[in-house]
Amino acid sequence: MGLRIDTSANAEICRHAEAGYPHEVVGILAGSAAEGRVSRVMALHNERADSPANRYQVSGLAVMRGESSLEAAGLDILGYYHSHPDHPSTYSDYDRDHALPNRSYVIVSVVSARVATTQSWRLREDRSAMDEEPLVLEAPCP
Numbered sequence: 001m002g003l004r005i006d007t008s009a010n011a012e013i014c015r016h017a018e019a020g021y022p023h024e025v026v027g028i029l030a031g032s033a034a035e036g037r038v039s040r041v042m043a044l045h046n047e048r049a050d051s052p053a054n055r056y057q058v059s060g061l062a063v064m065r066g067e068s069s070l071e072a073a074g075l076d077i078l079g080y081y082h083s084h085p086d087h088p089s090t091y092s093d094y095d096r097d098h099a100l101p102n103r104s105y106v107i108v109s110v111v112s113a114r115v116a117t118t119q120s121w122r123l124r125e126d127r128s129a130m131d132e133e134p135l136v137l138e139a140p141c142p
Contacts, residue, residue, distance in 0.1 A: 001036045001133075001134075002036055002120075002133050002134030002135060002136065003029075003036050003037075003038065003078065003079075003104045003106070003120045003133055003134070003135050003136070004035070004036055004037045004038065004135075004136040004138065005029075005037075005038040005106070005135070005136070005137050005138065006031075006037065006038065006039050006138050007138045007139040008039075009029075009031070009038045009039055009040055009041045010118075010137050010138065010139060010140075010141065011139070011141070011142055012041050012043070013027070013041055013081055013106070013108060013118075014108070014115045014141035014142065015142075016041075016043045016083075017083040017108045017110050017115055018110060018113055018114060018115060018141075020046070020083060020110075021083070021085050021110045021113040022053050022085045022086070022113075023046060023052040023053055023085065024046055024048075024052060024053065024054065024055060024056040024082055024083050024084065024085060025043065025046060025056070025082060025083045026043075026044050026046055026056040026058055026080065026081070026082040026083075027041050027042055027043040027044050027080065027081050027082075028041060028042040028044065028063070028066050028067060028070060028077060028079075028080055028081075029041055029077070029078045029079045029080060029081055029104060029106060030042065030070040030071075030073075030075035030076065030077055030078060031075055031076060031078055032075075032076060033076035033078060034076075036078070038078055039075070040070065040073075040075055041081065042066045042069070042070060044058045044062055044063065044066060045058065045062065046058070047059060047062075053085055054085075054087070055094065056082055077103075078103070078104050079103035079104030079105055079106065079120075080103065080104075080105055080106070081105075081106035081107070081108060082095075082105075082106075082107060082108070083107070083108045083109075083110050084107055084108070084109050084110070085110050086110070086111055086112075087109060088109050088117070089107040089108060089109035089116075089117040089118055089119040090107065090119065091105065091107060091121045091130045095107070095121075095130070096123065096127070096129065096130050099121075099123040099127075099130060100123065101123050101125060101127075102122075103122070103123070104120050104121070104122060104133060105120065105121045105122070105123075105130065106118060106119070106120045106121075106135070107119055107120075107121065114141075115141040118135065118137060119132055119135060120132065120133045120134075120135040121133065
């Protein structure tokens with residue numbers, strides 16, 4: 001089916017990724033599961049102190065609070081996004097190892113503080129790999 005990210009949600013992802021550079025940023029993707037459409041994102045704080053340029057960490061409580069807030073607004077949780085500063089928008093083994101099934105994982109490559117590429121990935125049921133899913137950005141980064 002794929003994933004579609006609306007103009008305002010993608011602009012917010014881009015702003016977050018570029019503002020956080022050279023560190024990784026992370027957030028939640030929310031919208032309509034039936035349509036596969038992201039209409040809202042929630043930025044989370046990368047709590048990783050030892051290597052924020054190539055890893056992110058968010059407490060379970062922060063994720064739960066963010067997801068609960070979005071669900072209370074009538075939105076479905078579709079997945080998560082994070083950035084790869086000066087690295088391609090492909091998933092890493094670390095990303096795969098920490099992924100959940102049935103969620104989209106949007107990865108944004110940021111090079112020299114500007115978004116370069118964006119791809120979306122889904123974990124296989126056997127956790128052996130992630131497959132790229134079709135991604136439609138209604139508008140490119142501003």
